[in-house]
Amino acid sequence: MQAPANTPLSYEQSGVVYDLIDPLKVAAQRAAAATAPHLAGHGFTEVKASRGESAYVVDVGPFYLASIVECLGSKALVADEMQKLTGRSYYSAIAQDTIAMAVNDLITVGATPLVVQAYWAAGGSDWFGDAERAQALVAGWKAACDTCRVAWGGGETPALAGIVESGRIDLAASCTGIVNPKQRLSLGDELAAGDAIVLLASSGIHANGLSLARKLVERLPEGYLTEVEPGLAYGDALLAPTTLYSPVTEALAAAGVRVHYAANVTGHGWRKLLRHPGTFTYRITAVPKVPPVLAFIQRHAGQDDAEAYGTLNMGAGFALYVAAADAERTVEIARAQGIEAIVAGRVEAGPKRLVVEPLGIEWGDDALQLR
Amino acid sequence: MQAPANTPLSYEQSGVVYDLIDPLKVAAQRAAAATAPHLAGHGFTEVKASRGESAYVVDVGPFYLASIVECLGSKALVADEMQKLTGRSYYSAIAQDTIAMAVNDLITVGATPLVVQAYWAAGGSDWFGDAERAQALVAGWKAACDTCRVAWGGGETPALAGIVESGRIDLAASCTGIVNPKQRLSLGDELAAGDAIVLLASSGIHANGLSLARKLVERLPEGYLTEVEPGLAYGDALLAPTTLYSPVTEALAAAGVRVHYAANVTGHGWRKLLRHPGTFTYRITAVPKVPPVLAFIQRHAGQDDAEAYGTLNMGAGFALYVAAADAERTVEIARAQGIEAIVAGRVEAGPKRLVVEPLGIEWGDDALQLR
Incomplete structure (x- = not known):
């Protein structure tokens, strides 16, 4: 049964119900923490x-x-x-x-x-x-x-x-x-207002958001063979392998660039940029190019930018928080490893929130509950 | 459909076909080895x-x-x-x-x-x-x-x-x-003729042989509720949790007992005692008590001793190869951790084989192909 193409498709509809998993996760996290001694x-x-x-x-x-x-x-x-x-x-x-x-x-x-x-x-x-x-x-x-x-x-x-x-x-x-x-160690002790946020390009959907992407197939006229762009089937585009970022982090270490914090942009999409436990405002002033498959998903799932960026990586597969003085070098080092990168924004003093200026999106402290 | 109770039940009948998995395993092992540099x-x-x-x-x-x-x-x-x-x-x-x-x-x-x-x-x-x-x-x-x-x-x-x-x-x-x-490090460099083989007791089937154990249920009059011994249902007996042996190996280290080699007795049952890559004869002169659930499986699956001991742990969940002089201490240390143990045999110079004297079973070099 095809759903009407103009009805927005949410992550919950795609079958993952976090409310059932979360109580277990909380219990497991507590029990795990108690084993540290x-x-x-x-x-x-x-x-x-x-x-x-x-x-x-x-x-x-x-x-x-x-x-x-x-x-x-x-x-x-x-x-x-x-x-x-x-x-x-x-x-x-x-x-x-x-x-x-x-x-x-x-x-x-x-x-x-x-x-x-x-x-x-x-x-x-x-x-x-x-x-x-x-x-x-x-x-x-x-x-x-x-x-x-x-x-x-x-x-x-x-x-x-x-x-x-x-x-x-x-x-x-x-x-x-x-x-x-x-x-x-980049657990975030050194993160400070003034740091730059460098975003490393993704190759597509990576391995997150696939439940949604599969659900969407029901709405597509030719299913997985529907073209995302001429000559590129949706299924093939989805299966572009996830970028491996360790060559970048190793090259940064070799070059002496200190990473203050890092976030892998997977589940929760860009809300992962809020992962650091501290209180900072993250201001994004430039967004990376959106891979065709993700633009296609956003369009066909009828998602607004807040939902798309809050769920999918939208072209940013990994975030590096570095000193502002290291930002351009970080971009160069990533590119030398064959991975496109941009200085996307900065860390500021202020309430915990993520502001994506080019898209007019803002998420607050409550947008990401991982702990 | 119940199979006739007197037809022996083999591991292959229980649905695990190693012939299909093994070529992949070999390819994976080769590729994995090539990544070591x-x-x-x-x-x-x-x-x-x-x-x-x-x-x-x-x-x-x-x-x-x-x-x-x-x-x-x-x-x-x-x-x-x-x-x-x-x-x-x-x-x-x-x-x-x-x-x-x-x-x-x-x-x-x-x-x-x-x-x-x-x-x-x-x-x-x-x-x-x-x-x-x-x-x-x-x-x-x-x-x-x-x-x-x-x-x-x-x-x-x-x-x-x-x-x-x-x-x-x-x-x-x-x-x-x-x-x-x-x-x-107990990868076996120190294993030598004269060493003792200490077997640590299992709690039952552990987590190996369950495909066979489940298949057997079809033959039992009351299925999982069939009694293994008075008051003990087959299902409950199967679900006795696997013994954790790290308290023993840690206690041995603390006591200064050197383990020359160790084998976890899981898939392939007692054939795992042949795991060490060297050429030795392993002579077992005493076998541990067989947990009721394993005796029950052997009986109902119509297995002879060679098949039962070659598939299941039959009461020996873990093997420690230690200097003969340390054998009794090893047993005592295991018992102090609440785990029954016996000095079951010895390592001898000779062709690679495992001789279980009390049962008249012998396995040769070809009985265990893990590499």
Whole structure:
């Protein structure tokens, strides 16, 4: 059944109900926080500010240890549909997406990713029987590790019939890294009024907002094959692999540029720019180019700018908060790694809010509740 | 449809087809191994002997870093069936099982587990709407972290409708630890003829062999409620949580007992005792008490000892290879942690094989192909 094309499509309609997940999350966060004292028994301590951030950090003496596990989400479903329509396998890109979910979060704390582990839970052994697809997954995983210069340590490839749906695969990655030297820790202690906000370009939808993007297909005349722009099918555009940002953060460290804070722009879209726990006003004065697929989604989902930017990355995949004096160098260093970047705005003293001047959008302190 | 009760039930019949998974595994292992040189770019090196072992180890200078991601497998399906039958939630035990899968593997290399991350991928947001079950999962996860003295760093709780089956949850854990001091590394360099094999008791089926155990239910007159022994239903017996062995390995380190090698007895059952890559004969002269649920499975699945011991843990959840002079102390230290243990046999010079004398079973070099 097609919904009327002019009815706005919200994230809740696409099937993710945060109200049911959130009480569990709160309970889990409390229980998790209560386990921190165990580290003292081993001679170490938690870096408390990392609770609620994108990766967990432990002080192990000579450096900090950072770790994370991250899920791809529902993007593999798009790959499966597109494989049916085109006969091609998209799992090389999907592999990169999965690693990006972990690596791009891990680096926000200033960590160098060292080891990635693969979690590939298939709906049955037969998933692995499609050799082309399986080999694409392996090749893409390896290539993403090469880009991020991480060692692929190993992983799990369970066949979980009865838990994972037949013909599907649940993909996740864990990543372990270190913050070394310890001065690279970027949990936000150094963030200050006057800092610049540099936004790194996204390659498209990345791996966030896919529930919405899939729901939208029902409204499109040719489904996933509807053209986003001439010659580019919606499905292909959605499957552009997520940009890997660790080459940028490593290059910045090598060049001596201090990152005061970093935010991976995933769920909650640009509201993630409010992630830092402090009280600052973030003023955006320039917005990056919007990838065609995201403009297309915004248009067809009937979203206004506030909803689109509050849900999707809209061209900004990663945010770096650096001293104003380092802003232009940060942009140059990102570009040297092949990633477009702009100095998008600045941090100001003032109430906690995000002001996107070119679009006339403003979000307050209540727009992002992650902790 | 009930199969005739006297037809032996094999692992392949229970739906796991390794022939389909294995080519992918081999390709993945090769690609993963090729990423190791990236560590040199960060000033570190892989501990190559950890490839093919239960956890991946990197030399980061002052200590070794170990990491892993592990899946629970299909045990949650038993919990779901039992909840339907009894109204009780078994997810506290299931949480411990999941952590045990990661922690018990991580410690085989000599690592102290420091941080656990939770991966809880539900078939939809509504999974988390069963508050009692969700709280049991949180409480059990926390309790297992407390037992292992690890910090629960965080995790992911995605709702993956379309990938994970409705009403189900895909559970995994990642674990990061360190080998400190570095002399604790137990990848087997020190294993030698004359060493003793100490087996630590399991609590039951742990989280391995569940596909077989579930298949067997079709043959049982009262299904999961069939009594294994008076007052103990099959389903309840299956859901005894997996023993956590890190308190033992940590106590051994504190007492100065060197572990030469360790094996987590999971998939492939006792054949895991052949895991060490070297050429030794492992002679078992005493076998532990078989938990009632495993004796029950063996009997009802019509397995001979070779098949039962080659698939299930049969009462031995973890193997420690220590100097003969340390064997009795190892047993005492395990018992002081509340875990029954026996000196079960010894390592001998000779062709690679495992001889279980009390049962007249022998496995050769070809019985376990993990690398």
